[in-house]
Amino acid sequence: MKLYSYWRSTTSYRVRIALNLKGLSYEICPINLVAGEQKAPDYTALNPGKGVPTLDLGDGTLLTQSLAIIEYLDAVVPEPRLLPTDPLQRARVQAAAQTIAMDIHPVNNLRVMSYLKANEGLTTDGQLEWFHHWMTEGFAAYEALLPEGTTFSFGDNPDLADVCLVAQLYNAHRWGVDMSPFPRLLEIEERALSLSAFDGARPENQPDAT
CATH class of the missing domain: 1.20.1050.10 (Glutathione S-transferase Yfyf (Class Pi); Chain A, domain 2)
Incomplete structure (x- = not known):
């Protein structure tokens, strides 16, 4: 997996924590928000919202929005749980x-x-x-x-x-x-x-x- 991330982005920070808690391996692909790299055409093709994070699952599937990404991770790797079942x-x-x-x-x-x-x-x-x-x-x-x-x-x-x-x-x-x-x-x-x-x-x- 590849995580398009900016080091100071709190939304990227959330997903990095979740990936680490799940024990999943991933490659960081830095996107410099201050330099405006999120607005480049090649990146907006990945994330039309022009933000981070974007998670590339490695099979062409792209996920955006940190809470949606984390909920997906919790569904496919249930332990440790980040969202209770109750x-x-x-x-x-x-x-x-x-x-x-x-x-x-x-x-x-x-x-x-x-x-x-x-x-x-x-x-x-x-x-x-x-x-x-x-x-x-x-x-x-x-x-x-x-x-x-x-x-x-x-x-x-x-x-x-x-x-x-x-x-x-x-x-x-x-x-x-x-x-x-x-x-x-x-x-x-x-x-x-x-x-x-x-x-x-x-x-x-x-x-x-x-």
């Missing part, structure tokens, strides 16, 4: 994951920030204020969804919610978000990053890291 628990894990993937991430990604800077005159300080506001709002909502007394977000093993959380926390640290109100989330992050699957997926451990 419908109620599955919905709860998905709700937490989507709080990050659909509420926090879309308004903080590169294309949105570039648009706000170029077309709305958003200053550097304005960008930071924007980042901090939406991440803080989202993390508060995420934490409120968690049960008490679990090692990770929903149990003793990491799941889809933890995958999304750890990737988003990378951005939070990068942009200086005050995480002091969320010690539990930082504890979950520390436990996750002690696992080789998470550690190997870190942005700084990628071949295109600069």
Whole structure:
């Protein structure tokens, strides 16, 4: 398999974690989002959304969108499970994951920030204020969804919610978000990053890291 990825992309980070947890081998194909390589015709033929990640299964099949890719991986390689089989628990894990993937991430990604800077005159300080506001709002909502007394977000093993959380926390640290109100989330992050699957997926451990 080939994973078209950018080292600092949180969506790519999610898929790298999932692939590592499943013990699957894959080749990283770097796509430099800052340089605009995602807009090149040869890449948009693979991913019309002009983003990352894209997973090439090796037989001509291409998958896009991180949550869809991870759900596919969970279906074809069931262990370790990232989505519970129990419908109620599955919905709860998905709700937490989507709080990050659909509420926090879309308004903080590169294309949105570039648009706000170029077309709305958003200053550097304005960008930071924007980042901090939406991440803080989202993390508060995420934490409120968690049960008490679990090692990770929903149990003793990491799941889809933890995958999304750890990737988003990378951005939070990068942009200086005050995480002091969320010690539990930082504890979950520390436990996750002690696992080789998470550690190997870190942005700084990628071949295109600069």
